[in-house]
Amino acid sequence: MYLADEAWPDLESYFESESLALVPLGSTEQHGPHLPEGTDHIIAEAFARRAAEETGYLCTPTITVGVSPHHRQFHGTMSVTAPVFRDYVESLTRSLAEHGIDRVIYVNAHGGNVEHLREVGRRLRDAEVMYAIEWMWDESITDRIQEVFETPGPHGGPKETSLIQYLAGELVHEDRIEDARDGGLREFDESSGRVHGARTFYDAIDNTDNGVLGDQTDASAAVGEELFEAALDQLCQLCEWLAAQPFEDLMPNEHL
Template sequence: MRLQHATWQEVEAYLAHSRGIIVPIGSTEQHGPNGLVGTDALCPESIAWALGEQHGVLVGPTQAIGMAQHHLAFPGTISLRPSTLVAVLRDTIESLARHGFTHVFFINGHGGNIATVKAAFAEVYSERSLRGSHSAESPLALGLFNWFMGRRGRELAAKLYADDEGYHATASEVSLAWYAAGTEKPVAMSPRVAPNGSAECDAETFRQRFPDGRMGSDPSLSSARHGERFLALGVEDAWEAYQAFLGDTPAG
């Protein structure tokens, strides 16, 4: 069930038997010559939606704008400052906690979000700790799963693309986004495999290092058919991680 497709009465009924919710988070940024700007949001969103349908977990709205300042030299990229994203995530988490959710599990599609999401978790936990143990608040557990680091998905990427998978605008994420969006945008790559390097820089430096937006990848290998396989395996990886998250934390 998707939160935005539910009534408040349906959410209240859900909370009577479950206190867990999944929130997809990604980014709106360039993904090379053939990758969709929404790739990093489309991928975790499609996995989360499938989880919701298969396992009856409530899925919140996708946080589709993330920390992507290093991609801003490419048209279409939208970025939040790290401090802004932390604030948005804090308010999202506390809003959900206000309603009685005790287990908030983020499925992430963008590596550049990881540090900021963890900082947001630290802010939420710190604020609750500083309010003291006398608080009437329920315990809160926060989890982060990066779909592109799931074991099954990584094994498939290694089998299909080997070292040409790369690090940004990868063949696997382009494939999954194509499948999720119902489109393909085949483009010849030159060079076939993009150069490698660090993304810890400003936007202009990033574009100088990676002129077409790719990092070590050859997404001309992508296909929506591959994306269907990545979705199925991503759901398995994410469900396994979500179950472990629930099992490692007090029941809500």
């Protein structure tokens, strides 16, 4: 069920019988010369909407701008400050609690949002308002991604390229994929951008001239479909697991 499509009287039965909601979040930021700036929120919304269709749980509208200051040098990147983002997401989530929702899955597709969503989840849990957790598609199928791609890359690489080729292929600049690989940073790991153990970079452009990491030429719509279905299965299972938990078991333990 997609909340924004429903008239309010038709939502009453859902809130009477269910207490879980999916909240998709992403970003509007550069994803290299070949992918749209909406890459993250397109992916997040696709997962949340499909999971809602598969499970019957509620999906809210998508939060399309996240915490993206590290992409600010590239044209069109939008961002909000971390405190504003956290407060907005917390306020939005609390509004769901007013209707009886007591557990939320943040269906997130932007790495820059992760730590802030975890903080919001902690605030809400500590206040015993609800249990809210963050989920990212690629973290649910890490082994499969490693099997499929030699250099997956954490941003604008073949995994995101494959998903957008599958979900919104008309937005992919196929003629720029080789340029994306050649103008970016193909190899990226925990040692990249570190000096004597210290992380020396703050912005994406410090590491990659065109904003992307990984080898995009490994991407395809067929692989994107495979990865999407595999991660969707994980999300649907998470929905069912979370819905089955007694609320008191999700709340903080008492002090020793």
